[in-house]
Amino acid sequence: MYARIALGNVRRSIRDFGIYFLTLVLGVAVYYAFNSVTQQSAVLRLSGNMRTLVQELGTIIRGVSIFVAVLLAFLVLFGNRFLIRRRKREFAIYLTLGMDRRHVSGIVAMESLAVGAGALVVGLAVGVLLSQALLYATARLFNTHVTGFGLMFSGQACAYTVMSFAIIFLVVGALNVLEVSRFRLIDLMNADRKGEKSLVRNLPLSVALFVVSLALIGVAYHELRVNGMYAIDWRFNLATALVSVGTFLLFFSVSGFLLRLGQSARGFYLRGLNMFALRQLSSRVNSAWVSISIVCAALFLAITSTCGGFAIVSSINQSVSAITHYDVSVAMYSTAQTSHASDADDVSGSGKEALLKASVPDWDSLVADSARIDLYQDPSMRLNLKTLRGDTGVELPDSFAKYTNGLDKVPIYVVSLSQYNATLALRGDKPATLKANEALVTTDMNNMVSFWQRVALKREGFDFLGTALRLRARSTTMEYQNSVNTSVGTIVVPDAALESKRAQLEPRSSLLNVKAAGSRAEARLYKEVVKAHQPGLLFAAESKSAAKEEVVGLTAIVGYLALYIGFVLFVSCAAILAIQQLSDVAESAPRYRVLFDLGAERSMVNHAILAQIATYFLFPLVVALAHSYVALGVLGGVIKSLGVLDFLRPLGVTMAIVLVLYGGYFLLTYGMARGVIGEKVRRRE
Structure with missing residues (x-):
């Protein structure tokens, strides 16, 4: 039974x-x-x-x-x-x-x-x-x-x-x-x-709490913009705590003066059934401000994770197409066994290249063309971001400025113009030209381009081991290809300037970029290079296919997680608001029957229901969008340091999800609320 x-x-x-x-x-x-x-x-x-x-x-x-x-x-x-x-x-x-x-x-x-x-x-x-x-x-x-x-x-x-x-x-x-x-x-x-009880009756106190909530949120926005998202430190935690407390306090305080605010606008308050709708909305916000605050926080996470995740995917996808110029790239490093060798050829770029070729069977048949580039580093370590910033007074991007203690560990390599041009020719680019007193700095990190451009404008130029060279900035890459851009800056100098200082420089590594003789040759060459080994020499290889596979795996993980988490959060938030509103409409059915008994038209009642539900859905969404706007703006700086920043398409996808899921729940809630009121009225009749 x-x-x-x-x-x-x-x-x-x-x-x-x-x-x-x-x-x-x-x-x-x-x-x-x-x-x-x-x-x-x-x-x-x-x-x-x-x-x-x-x-x-x-x-x-x-x-x-x-x-x-x-x-x-x-x-x-x-x-x-x-x-x-x-x-x-x-x-x-x-x-x-x-x-x-x-x-x-x-x-x-x-x-x-x-x-x-x-x-x-x-x-x-x-x-x-x-x-x-x-x-x-x-x-x-x-x-x-x-x-x-x-x-x-x-x-x-x-x-x-x-x-x-x-x-x-x-x-x-x-x-x-x-x-x-x-x-x-x-x-x-x-x-x-039983009616809903107002949580804050004192109007001045409600307004004061509202102002405090806005101040807390403003301070949190400022801290987040200043500190960024490059480190999860006490400043980031402070911003998170302030925006959380500020959001809860915002909805708590609004619940105390929302009705008074509407009553102050007499023309609006007395029009149609706005008086009834506003009282209904105020009663619901008074009792459900905690759940509305949680919904707002969840919407913020959904918007930020979805849009930010897709932006990262878009950035990585565009970056990989810009850096996979070569079929195979090989980084060759000297170990301690060869770094102190008496024979200079053992540690020279040509010596490393010869060892590699000797280690790979059928090198000549597998390789169509190649270009080597040797990376030199000042042995005194004076050539680094910290010294350069101190000498020029140019501030670094936020992604580096946060780590001032480690800037001297970020090296700036020096390469020759002839090797640089050979690398450009390998990928079909025009060669660069330099005067005797000029140097060219290249970087594949978008946020470092403006830094080098400002450094290049300095009148004193660039001090290269006692020789003044005028800098020119350029955005490009010639380095060991990877799914994420990593070259903060590499300085290209005329061959004569490098030859005159070669005794003072230490070759740190060499990069050999290769065009394979076909796709099958690329796979075999990469396999042989990975197996290659010589005493005192380390090989690290990356192929175009492997780099793209790495990107596919990374974008799949980020994209699927963004969609998975975002979908569940959007549905959960919309469902909570929908259930609350349908429950409120059902409980308020006697009040709606009184409206009909007093002569209110069905269209006026429907308009009152629409206004109540729309405001209830939009209120937390607007606050969440404000939080997301600030967070995504800061996140954009991080994404820009990884590659190309493109928020347009990810934002479009996110807004489409919001319209379909969140908007769909809103329309469904409104339709069901109208049905509930219509059914109650028909039963009364």
């Missing part, structure tokens, strides 16, 4: 469970789809390295899924609490008719499990379809294709999803039973008659 009552309640209350059920379905679907990534490597034709990258991606996603599961558990608990609160009168009727608390708690537990089981089944079905889209996205990302057509089902992901949500539903069901068992009959009977 009790099972029939529980299932009947679920069928009759399908409108009440609608938002909650939809959220559970989306949560289960996304949870399954992303946890099925590990099994995708078995379907796709991936190389060994690519398959390893997919496995690593799956491991990271499973770790993040623990955080996602905790987040969804809080969401399920929150939704259940609001649904139970809405049904207090129903529980009172059960108790009045003679049903004991144990049976009422059992009904609630069965309802929760029924909704959860239904959401789990539907969510897994949707998740299988969603995982197919994710499969094709992975195939495109890893430059492969799906063989044939068929639904991929991951038993491991299914078991993981069922186990996680079963634990969530059981824990939440137990908490629901505990909460229902504590209800008193008198409280249940009078639940609809």
Whole structure:
């Protein structure tokens, strides 16, 4: 009998469970789809390295899924609490008719499990379809294709999803039973008659707290802009604490004078049903300012992680195309065994190149062309960023200015013009020209270009071991290719200037960039270079294919995590606000009936509902957007130091997600709220 009552309640209350059920379905679907990534490597034709990258991606996603599961558990608990609160009168009727608390708690537990089981089944079905889209996205990302057509089902992901949500539903069901068992009959009977209590009645105090909240947020913005995100130190922690306290205080204080603020604008307050809508909104903010603050913080994390993650992906993708000019790049370092050798050829660039060629079988047949560049360093270590900043007075970018104690450890290498031009010719670029008293500085870090340009404008020029050379700045790369730009600056000097100072310089390393004789030759050459070894000499190689694979793995991890976390956070925030508003509208149904009895038109009531829900959804979103604007501006400096900064497309993707998920929940909430009021009115009639 009790099972029939529980299932009947679920069928009759399908409108009440609608938002909650939809959220559970989306949560289960996304949870399954992303946890099925590990099994995708078995379907796709991936190389060994690519398959390893997919496995690593799956491991990271499973770790993040623990955080996602905790987040969804809080969401399920929150939704259940609001649904139970809405049904207090129903529980009172059960108790009045003679049903004991144990049976009422059992009904609630069965309802929760029924909704959860239904959401789990539907969510897994949707998740299988969603995982197919994710499969094709992975195939495109890893430059492969799906063989044939068929639904991929991951038993491991299914078991993981069922186990996680079963634990969530059981824990939440137990908490629901505990909460229902504590209800008193008198409280249940009078639940609809209890109004919301204002938390801050004193208007001057509310305004003062509002000003303090804005001041705290302003100080946090300033600290974040000044300190940046280059180090998680006490300043960063201070900014985080201040913006958190300021946000909570903002919503707390607004709840105390929102109604007074609306009443001060008499023309607005007395127009239509604005008086009623504003009182409804003020009552809800008064009681739910804590949850609204948490939603604001979660929206900030969702926007920042999604937009920032996609911006990092875009930056790395654009950077790798700019730095993978050569099929194979080899960095050759002398060890202690050769650094003190009597034979200079042992440590010269030509000596290192000869050792490498001797170590690689069929070098001449595998290599179409090559260019070596020797990197020299001042043995006194005077040629570094710290000394250069002190001599010129030009400040470094924030990414380096934060680490003043280590600037003397950041070397600036010197190379010859002829070797630099040979490297440019290898990738099809025009050669550079220098006068006898000129030097050219190159860097592949965008945020260092302006620094070198300001240094180049200095009248005294650049002191190269006692010789004054005028600097010219250029943004380019010729170094050992990597997925992230790393050359803070390399100075190109005329061959004559370098030859005259060669005895005072120490060759630190040599870079050999190679054009292979075909794609197969590239793979074999890279394999042979990796195996190459000579006593006293270290080889470190990177191929264009390996660099691109590294970037694919990195962008897949960052992009998938940004989408995964952002999706769950957006859905969770929108669902919390939707459940709150639907619960409030249902509880306020008698008030809306009074409006109709007084002659209010349905269009006016609908407009009042729309204004209330829209303000409730927009309020935390606007504050979160303000926080995200500052955070993403600071994050842009970090991304710019890694490569190309492009926020336009990531921002467009993020806003599209906000419109689809957050906006979709808003429209669905408004439509369901109108239906609830219409149903109550029809019952009254």
